Amino acid sequence: xxxxxxxxxxxxxxxxxxxxxxxxxxxxxxxxxxxxxxxxxxxxxxxxxxxxxxxxxxxxxxxxxxxxxxxxxxxxxxxxxxxxxxxxxxxxxxxxxxxxxxxxxxxxxxxxxxxxxxxxxxxxxxxxxxxxxxxxxxxxxxxxxxxxxxxxxxxxxxxxxxxxxxxxxxxxxxxxxxxxxxxxxxxxxxxxxxxxxxxxxxxxxxxxxxxxxxxxxxxxxxxxxxxxxxxxxxxxxxxxxxxxxxxxxxxxxxxxxxxxxxxxxxxxxxxxxxxxxxxxxxxxxxxxxxxxxxxxxxxxxxxxxxxxxxxxxxxxxxxxxxxxxxxxxxxxxxxxxxxxxxxxxxxxxxxxxxxxxxxxxxxxxxxxxxxxxxxxxxxxxxxxxxxxxxxxxxxxxxxxxxxxxxxxxxxxxxxxxxxxxxxxxxxxxxxxxxxxxxxxxxxxxxxxxxxxxxxxxxxxxxxxxxxxxxxxxxxxxxxxxxxxxxxxxxxxxxxxxxxxxxxxxxxxxxxxxxxxxxxxxxxxxxxxxxxxxxxxxxxxxxxxxxxxxxxxxxxxxxxxxxxxxxxxxxxxxxxxxxxxxxxxxxxxxxxxxxxxxxxxxxxxxxxxxxxxxxxxxxxxxxxxxxxxxxxxxxxxxxxxxxxxxxxxxxxxxxxxxxxxxxxxxxxxxxxxxxxxxxxxxxxxxxxxxxxxxxxxxxxxxxxxxxx
Numbered sequence: 001x002x003x004x005x006x007x008x009x010x011x012x013x014x015x016x017x018x019x020x021x022x023x024x025x026x027x028x029x030x031x032x033x034x035x036x037x038x039x040x041x042x043x044x045x046x047x048x049x050x051x052x053x054x055x056x057x058x059x060x061x062x063x064x065x066x067x068x069x070x071x072x073x074x075x076x077x078x079x080x081x082x083x084x085x086x087x088x089x090x091x092x093x094x095x096x097x098x099x100x101x102x103x104x105x106x107x108x109x110x111x112x113x114x115x116x117x118x119x120x121x122x123x124x125x126x127x128x129x130x131x132x133x134x135x136x137x138x139x140x141x142x143x144x145x146x147x148x149x150x151x152x153x154x155x156x157x158x159x160x161x162x163x164x165x166x167x168x169x170x171x172x173x174x175x176x177x178x179x180x181x182x183x184x185x186x187x188x189x190x191x192x193x194x195x196x197x198x199x200x201x202x203x204x205x206x207x208x209x210x211x212x213x214x215x216x217x218x219x220x221x222x223x224x225x226x227x228x229x230x231x232x233x234x235x236x237x238x239x240x241x242x243x244x245x246x247x248x249x250x251x252x253x254x255x256x257x258x259x260x261x262x263x264x265x266x267x268x269x270x271x272x273x274x275x276x277x278x279x280x281x282x283x284x285x286x287x288x289x290x291x292x293x294x295x296x297x298x299x300x301x302x303x304x305x306x307x308x309x310x311x312x313x314x315x316x317x318x319x320x321x322x323x324x325x326x327x328x329x330x331x332x333x334x335x336x337x338x339x340x341x342x343x344x345x346x347x348x349x350x351x352x353x354x355x356x357x358x359x360x361x362x363x364x365x366x367x368x369x370x371x372x373x374x375x376x377x378x379x380x381x382x383x384x385x386x387x388x389x390x391x392x393x394x395x396x397x398x399x400x401x402x403x404x405x406x407x408x409x410x411x412x413x414x415x416x417x418x419x420x421x422x423x424x425x426x427x428x429x430x431x432x433x434x435x436x437x438x439x440x441x442x443x444x445x446x447x448x449x450x451x452x453x454x455x456x457x458x459x460x461x462x463x464x465x466x467x468x469x470x471x472x473x474x475x476x477x478x479x480x481x482x483x484x485x486x487x488x489x490x491x492x493x494x495x496x497x498x499x500x501x502x503x504x505x506x507x508x509x510x511x512x513x514x515x516x517x518x519x520x521x522x523x524x525x526x527x528x529x530x531x532x533x534x535x536x537x538x539x540x541x542x543x544x545x546x547x548x549x550x551x552x553x554x555x556x557x558x559x560x561x562x563x564x565x566x567x568x569x570x571x572x573x574x575x576x577x578x579x580x581x582x583x584x585x586x587x588x589x590x591x592x593x594x595x596x597x598x599x600x601x602x603x604x605x606x607x608x609x610x611x612x613x614x615x616x617x618x619x620x621x622x623x624x625x626x627x628x629x630x631x632x633x634x635x636x637x638x639x640x641x642x643x644x645x646x647x648x649x650x651x652x653x654x655x656x657x658x659x660x661x662x663x664x665x666x667x668x669x670x671x672x673x674x675x676x677x678x679x680x681x682x683x684x685x686x687x688x689x690x691x692x693x694x695x696x697x698x699x700x701x702x703x704x705x706x707x
Contacts, residue, residue, distance in 0.1 A: 006581045008545030012678040016115060024692050025077060025120040029441055029465055032074035037469050038065035039437055041477030041485070042080045044429070045106040046087035050113050052535040052565055053520045053527065056553045060517055060639060061476040062119040063554060066674040067634045068474075069120070070698040076469060077120050078440040080127035081107060084135070085429030086164055086180065089359035093392060099359040100387070103130055113537065118546045118677050120694065125440050129432040134439065135361040136382035137460035138432055141492070142353075142364055143375040148499055150196045151353070153365075153373060157301075158352060160188040165393035167192060169352045169428065170302065171224070171483045176267065190397055192354040193363060193425065197491050201225050201346045203508070204490055213514040214560070220482035226347025231340035233309075235260065235282035238290055244282060247304035247345050250314065252334035254286045259310035259327050261318070263303070264295035273298045273321045285339050296321065304345045351488065353428050358391035358400040360426030368413035368420040377414050383422070399424040433485050434492040435460075437510060438502075441469045459501050467503060475511040478519075486514070515637055518562025520553070535565055547676035548574045554639040554675055576647065577676060583653055584665060584683045619659060622652045623667055624705040630671050631698070639675070646671055662687060667699050 019025060027035075040061035043054055062077065069075040083103050092102040107128060114121065127134050145151040159168040161178040167190060172179045197204075205225055208218045230249035237243060246260065260282050265274055274297040281290040298317060299308050312322035312329040322329055354363065362383045364376040376383055386404040393400060401409075401424040413420040442461040477485075493510040496502045519526070522533040540549050552573040556563025626649040633642035649671070653664060666687055673680035673693050684693035 006578060006679070008547070008678070009542070011682050012116075012118065012546055015678045015681045016118065019120075019692070020123070022692070023124070024694060025075070026122045026124050027074040027076055029076065029469065032076075032468065034073045035469050035473075036065075036068045036073035036075045037441075037472045037474075038068060038075050038077045039440075039472045039475050040077075040079075041475075041481065042082050042433070042436065043110065044082040044085060044087050045103075045110050046091050048106060049109045049536065049538070051527065052537050052540075052549075052553065055113075055117055055537045055549065056520045056556075056562070057476065057478065057517050058114070058119055059117065059550045059553050060559045060637070061474075062117075063634065063639055063674040064474055064476070064637070065120055066677065066694055067698070069694055070670070070673065070696060072697065075120070076125075076441065077122055078125040078127075079114060079119075079121045079123075080436065080440070081110060081129065082429065082433050082436070083107065083128050083130045084360045084432050086166065086355070086357060086359075087429075089357060089391075090164075092359070098389075099391065100130075103128075116541050116546055117537065117550065120677070125443055127436065127439055127443055129429075129436065130359075132382045132384060133443075134436075135385075135432070137439065138361045138427065138435070139364040139376070139381050139383060140378065140460065141431070141435060142427060143378065144499060144501065145195055145495065146365070146375050148495065150199065150495060151193060152196070153191060153193050155189060155191045157187050158190050158192060160186045160190075162186060162395070164357075165395040166356045167352060167354060169430075169484075170349050171487070188397065192352055193365075193423075193427075194350040194352055195491075197351045197488075198346060198348055200491050200494055201227065201348050203494055204348075204487065207490060207494075207508050211509050211512050211514070213511075214479065214516045217479050217482045217486065217514065217516055220479075221487055224347060224483040224487065226345075228304075228345045228347075230343060230345065232305075232343040233285065233340035235285060235291070238281040238283055244293075244307055245305050246307050246309050247343060248309050248340075250311070250334070251340055252336050253311045253314045254284070254309065254337060254339060255335050256311050256313045256330040256332045257284060257289075257291055257309045258312060258322060258330055259318075260291055260293045261296045261299045261308050261310045261321070262293065263299040263301040263306040265297040266299060266301040266306075267297045273317070273324060275321060275325050277325075286337055292327070294321075294325070294327075302349055303347065351428075351491070353431060354425040355428055356397060356399045357393055357426055358385075358388070360429060361385070361432070362401065363423040363425050363427050365423040366411055366413060366420040367423065368416060368418055370418055371413050371415040371420075373423075374413060374415050374420070385426075399426070401426070430485055430488050434488040435496075437472055437475075437489070438466065438470065438496075441465045463503070467506065470502075470506050471510050471512055473513065475514045476517060477514070479516040486511075516560060518558065518560050520556070520562050520565050522565050524564055540570060544570060544574045545577075545678070547679050548577055550677075551577065551643060551675050555643045557640055559637045559639050576650075577679060579654070580650060580668075580672065580676075581679065581683075583650065583657070583668070584686060586657065619652060619656050619664055621705055622649055623664060624701040626671065627667065627699050627701040628706065631701070634674065643675060646675075669693060670696060670699050 040058055043050060065075045065077040089099050092099040129135060142151060159173050161168055161181060161183055163181045163183045164178060168178060173185050176185055177183060178185055205227055208221060228249050230247055231251040233246050233248060234243050275294045278293045278295055280293045282293055284291055310318045312319040313331045362385055364383050365373050366376060367373050386408045388403050390403045391400045409422050411420050411422055438461050442465055489510055497504055521527060522535055525533060527534050537549060548570060552570045555573060626645050629645040630642045653660060669680045669683040681693050
């Protein structure tokens, strides 16, 4: 038996060009009858290019989109780059490039890689957060927050990363360390811009009950918001008119308090409990006892008032501290009392927006000696990021934009016309990504870059398009963003609805359905540059083809768990796909035998397939079983078991090669299409079917055949 060689580079290039030429993945957003917004978290270009972990995330999302398209949906699957921020800037510094120069280079490479993997992206709606046309609207969003009373500048003790040389939001600190570098975070008192996300704490909590998200992500947000119902109890200070306030969720244990613990020595992540007696006493409002006050390192400074009751008889941490410092323990049963006022406390703190870095959108505020802080007039947006040579962070709390030309820094107050100073901090990169999903449907590219709206538009989206396509149908991304991007995006959405910029008919949540994908490791170890085990997809695509890489990544393990990338595994997947190709080509007129009858009956209707009878029974039964199995598995993101089912079906086809019909092979091509889109498209053409397989109707099974 002869077989046609499979030149993956030629075939994949052929179909990528044809998809682009025919705009196969570019639905008419205005006329779509069955809109399906299939979104994956866009990448941030922190290096020269992407690794297979990125490709794993994007491929799984693309499988979902391709499947929905074959279900008759008008699938919108956009892509872009979350290119502003510390990750990109630090890499640019490391390699000695200016961030603006690096952005152009990384953009070209990232997009090349994204094309090479064969995803069904709508390239007419791409965006980059560092594009002035985009960050103009990020600045607009900041101003709307300010106008709504939700943005303010305040002085407070903040988290400071000595390596990043900027402040960090609480959400970016994990066990006292920077989530990006792992460095121990210092505390500094600084003047910074904040968003009042705390005012939305209850709305954010309530909304979690209405969305279909992984429970671990919803639980992470609940815990981060940390709503606690209790009482605020006031203690008088011995020998003073001063008082201290303590929040407790267990006021019934007030009778067993033996010390008061402050957060003055607080060190997040510290294992040893350290304390220092202040020499001061508080008076119990219940029984008048004198209670010693201790400064400690185990009471969180950001919890309620930063002062708690020490009740060693009923709290393990208090007991450990009391034992270490020989403080008495009152083993009394809890007793209800009426002391204090009912109070609700939240762990959530306002979102710290300011960053003392260069690579980000300038905060669109000016400071006038007479009028205070005022927003830049909307018709003056964007406030362009100035070109400066000395863009590296100083580490002293001063923004690099202090090096910008004075003609940029100095401006006129929009209120009184007097001299004013521009804000020199840039905004947090998570502000950029908090609304990008709203922007995608309302931008367009025709040849060059062409925003569809005029500069005079009131909002950064087309209202009718937005009502048709939002909220997002399927959102896919990593669970590590649970209390960062995902929380911030929900907050921004709710504010925009409340302020009337989005219609309330869209509902209270931007992402009703979220799927959290797993992580890829390499040879049993987490991928990292220090270990030298980062897997770059380019070499595997060049050697084996995008379809092989896609299928291997989806076959590694459950999509929500991830898997272990091994070279021997991808070689095995390549051999499997070559067997699939041999099956197609052995029945092609260019091969040794001619196929049986050609039938177009299933290419567009998706009706149940009629069995042929006779020698076909075994094959047809397996075909219907496989259609049902693969359909259910893809619907539930069980991509690895879907591929296993296809493998079993192929074994049957190879065993009964002489009895194969066009139906058997067209179904195989369709089932394979979400995973190996190039090979499936090539086989579909060979089988005499109408372009494109990715717009054909997904095959249906006949339950009668399964009995």
